Amino acid sequence: MTRPARAAALTATLAATALLASACGGGPEEAVAVDTSDWDAVLAQAEGQSVDWYMYGGDQRLNDFVNGEVADRLAALGITLNQVKITDTAEAVNKVLGEQQAGRTSGGSVDAIWVNGENFATGVQADLWACGWTADLPNARYVDLDDPAVATDFGVPVEGCEAAWQQASSALVYDSAVLDEADVESVESLLAWTAREPGRFTHPAPPDFTGSMAVRTFLYDTLGAETVTAAAEDGGLDDAVYEQARDETFDRLVAASDGFWRGGETYPVSQEEVEKLYADGEISAFLTYGPGAVSSLVADGVFPGSTRETVLSVGNISNVSFVGVPANAEDRAGAMVLADVLQDPEVQLGLYEATGIFPVVDLDTLDPALAERFAAVDAGPSVLTPAELTADALPELDSATLARIEDDWRAQVLRGEE
Amino acid sequence: MSPRLRIALLLAPALLVVGVFVVGGVLQAVLQSLGYAPVVGESRWTLDAYRRVVADPAVRASLLLTARVSLISTAAAAVLGTALALLVRRLGGRRRLAALFHGTLAVPHLVGALAIGLLLSPSGLLSRAAYRLGLVDSVQDVPALTQDAFGWGIIAEYTWKETPFVAVVALAALSRRVGDLEDVAATLGASRWQRLREVTLPVLAPPVAAASVLVLAFVTASYEVPRLLGRPYPATLSVEAFQRYRDIDLTSRPEAMALAVLIALLTTVAALVYLRLVGGLTRRSL
Numbered sequence: 001m002t003r004p005a006r007a008a009a010l011t012a013t014l015a016a017t018a019l020l021a022s023a024c025g026g027g028p029e030e031a032v033a034v035d036t037s038d039w040d041a042v043l044a045q046a047e048g049q050s051v052d053w054y055m056y057g058g059d060q061r062l063n064d065f066v067n068g069e070v071a072d073r074l075a076a077l078g079i080t081l082n083q084v085k086i087t088d089t090a091e092a093v094n095k096v097l098g099e100q101q102a103g104r105t106s107g108g109s110v111d112a113i114w115v116n117g118e119n120f121a122t123g124v125q126a127d128l129w130a131c132g133w134t135a136d137l138p139n140a141r142y143v144d145l146d147d148p149a150v151a152t153d154f155g156v157p158v159e160g161c162e163a164a165w166q167q168a169s170s171a172l173v174y175d176s177a178v179l180d181e182a183d184v185e186s187v188e189s190l191l192a193w194t195a196r197e198p199g200r201f202t203h204p205a206p207p208d209f210t211g212s213m214a215v216r217t218f219l220y221d222t223l224g225a226e227t228v229t230a231a232a233e234d235g236g237l238d239d240a241v242y243e244q245a246r247d248e249t250f251d252r253l254v255a256a257s258d259g260f261w262r263g264g265e266t267y268p269v270s271q272e273e274v275e276k277l278y279a280d281g282e283i284s285a286f287l288t289y290g291p292g293a294v295s296s297l298v299a300d301g302v303f304p305g306s307t308r309e310t311v312l313s314v315g316n317i318s319n320v321s322f323v324g325v326p327a328n329a330e331d332r333a334g335a336m337v338l339a340d341v342l343q344d345p346e347v348q349l350g351l352y353e354a355t356g357i358f359p360v361v362d363l364d365t366l367d368p369a370l371a372e373r374f375a376a377v378d379a380g381p382s383v384l385t386p387a388e389l390t391a392d393a394l395p396e397l398d399s400a401t402l403a404r405i406e407d408d409w410r411a412q413v414l415r416g417e418e
Numbered sequence: 419m420s421p422r423l424r425i426a427l428l429l430a431p432a433l434l435v436v437g438v439f440v441v442g443g444v445l446q447a448v449l450q451s452l453g454y455a456p457v458v459g460e461s462r463w464t465l466d467a468y469r470r471v472v473a474d475p476a477v478r479a480s481l482l483l484t485a486r487v488s489l490i491s492t493a494a495a496a497v498l499g500t501a502l503a504l505l506v507r508r509l510g511g512r513r514r515l516a517a518l519f520h521g522t523l524a525v526p527h528l529v530g531a532l533a534i535g536l537l538l539s540p541s542g543l544l545s546r547a548a549y550r551l552g553l554v555d556s557v558q559d560v561p562a563l564t565q566d567a568f569g570w571g572i573i574a575e576y577t578w579k580e581t582p583f584v585a586v587v588a589l590a591a592l593s594r595r596v597g598d599l600e601d602v603a604a605t606l607g608a609s610r611w612q613r614l615r616e617v618t619l620p621v622l623a624p625p626v627a628a629a630s631v632l633v634l635a636f637v638t639a640s641y642e643v644p645r646l647l648g649r650p651y652p653a654t655l656s657v658e659a660f661q662r663y664r665d666i667d668l669t670s671r672p673e674a675m676a677l678a679v680l681i682a683l684l685t686t687v688a689a690l691v692y693l694r695l696v697g698g699l700t701r702r703s704l
Contacts (some may be wrong), residue, residue, distance in 0.1 A: 090664045097668075118666035125668055206652035207661065266565050266649040280541035403667060414651045415475060 034332045042333050047078035049334035054092035055114035057085020061355045069350050075339050081336045089119045096128050096326045108328035112335040116152040116321035121399040125275040129161040130325045139343035140362040149320045155398025162322035163339035167358040169389045170213050170316040171291035177306040178284040186313035187221040194259030200284040202261035206406035210271040213317055214287045215326035215409045222249045232395035251414040256389045292356020295380040315392030345370055353377055358386045451675035467672035480654035487569040488637040492575035498631045499584025507592050519582035531646040534575040534603040538563040564647050571647035575644045587629040588622055596621050631692035655681050
């Protein structure tokens with residue numbers, strides 16, 4: 001039994017961090033500047049540093065890869081990698097915010113964060129990233145920095161404040177013993193299937209990252225790929241266009257949700273829960289952001305052997321995720337070397353082989369032999385190749401639009417308000 | 419040095435830590451709920467966050483759910499805990515059974531919630547057993563007890579976890595003196611029912627009531643159990659607060675803090691009731 005001050009304790013985390021940070025020194029001096037244009041100097045500065053990398057720790061294969069190959073390469077450069085597993089990137093951003101509130105401009109405890117989208121935008125809003133360094137990374141020559149997916153992050157210009165390291169692409173995962181290929185042709189046919197076979201499809205409720213993507217997939221189906229691509233380039237959707245598409249989409253979802261899991265009365269809180277429902281056989285189809293990880297789950301017998309993947313006709317949603325370095329990080333040079341190691345084509349290949357995570361390096365810039373090895377990776381029958389997956393990839397819209405879609409979905413679909 | 423001063427000095431380190439973290443934390447929450455936002459770089463004193471929170475339909479639904487879940491769980495734990503304590507006393511062997519209660523107390527709520535999920539969810543043990551035994555035609559026919567509209571899963575977890583806590587408190591109150599009183603009542607011709615009503619329950623009422631208030635305060639503010647066993651809407655106050663705290667838009671942080679302050683107020687009221695029940699702090703100790 002915990003004391004009743006639990007509530008206060010819960011909300012005091014941020015404040016406590018701040019107080020602790022101010023209590024433990026870390027005066028108003030500025031963090032040591034790192035001149036990334038002289039990479040040898042960065043390496044020299046990084047030697048002996050210990051990098052605290054805050055990252056989502058829910059993927060065991062990824063953890064093994066990070067603590068194996070990535071840590072080994074850093075160790076060869078005299079850098080210790082300390083992976084700090086978190087369940088939610090917002091925790092790490094909140095920690096840096098707390099330190100910043102306490103006036104801790106140097107000696108920060110968070111050196112690097114695996115981040116993208118909304119959490120990156122939050123950091124930009126509070127001005128807490130080190131910026132303008134990513135083009136100086138030696139391995140940045142393998143990354144197309146002008147590609148919109150790398151130059152903007154959910155509509156927020158990256159401006160060298162975070163270094164790309166992996167690509168996520170959405171896909172529909174389904175049990176081919178239950179659904180035919182015709183059922184997973186489009187959003188339309190999928191919803192028709194849920195009407196015939198009720199209770200066997202769901203997605204997490206936004207603000208869950210994947211749940212938010214699922215709702216966007218339905219919205220994009222209404223809008224059409226051209227409108228979405230244009231909106232991403234213009235930095236947002238026209239209000240009238242958005243509202244009409246939203247009402248049409250949500251009416252469609254409310255009507256179809258009778259055929260969802262639990263009759264659409266409620267939705268799981270997280271993607272982990274959705275995948276557990278699929279593993280337990282409660283549902284037979286779900287949308288994912290990590291299509292590469294499915295093959296190993298099939299191999300382990302967690303998912304049925306008849307599991308397959310497809311891309312709905314609307315196309316899928318693709319985004320890049322990054323490593324951000326807080327401006328107050330104690331081991332900034334080490335964190336930047338980490339970002340460079342992650343962009344190393346060999347590491348990118350190892351990552352793809354070990355976890356199925358798609359590379360962020362441009363395969364055309366690679367040595368042909370290495371590009372060949374990327375093409376040779378066999379992920380088994382249940383998984384699509386990166387080329388198949390990203391053929392009709394749609395861009396991500398800006399965070400403000402995302403937040404609006406999430407709020408509107410919660411109001412109109414989850415709470416059933418008019 | 420007077421003994422009082424010495425005790426105060428000895429307690430100072432612990433009190434300092436509690437003071438800094440709890441008082442500091444609550445103070446920060448109150449400030450941020452009133453619009454103090456150094457991170458976003460704009461601070462104006464306003465009650466807007468409270469207005470927005472109170473007007474939010476999600477919060478209104480949340481109040482109802484939070485009250486329902488915490489009151490039912492607390493009442494169930496109080497009744498079952500008292501009954502268990504009386505049963506254990508009847509059976510003798512108090513030490514071994516009490517150890518069992520302590521064992522349950524040591525299980526974290528997070529683990530308890532996962533266990534209840536494995537037991538009660540539609541693909542859980544109970545529904546599979548019912549299906550195997552032919553009680554239902556398909557697993558889908560078992561009524562949903564987790565992520566359900568009423569909150570049965572959450573109530574089940576709290577009741578299971580807090581009943582032993584109440585039982586331990588009640589057992590401690592059932593001293594030999596109570597047995598003597600009951601014997602006196604018996605010699606005066608009281609029936610078993612009368613003894614329970616006139617002697618045992620009045621003796622147990624204060625400690626059990628106090629324990630119940632503690633349970634109520636805890637359950638009202640707990641986060642992980644409703645997060646794992648509940649719905650995204652309506653969600654309990656703690657889940658709503660944390661969701662706003664995690665919101666990507668920093669400008670919704672005041673709302674998170676306003677909700678947190680409301681929860682803290684609720685638990686404080688519960689704690690005050692508790693203090694009144696135990697008759698104020700025993701002054702002898704300080």
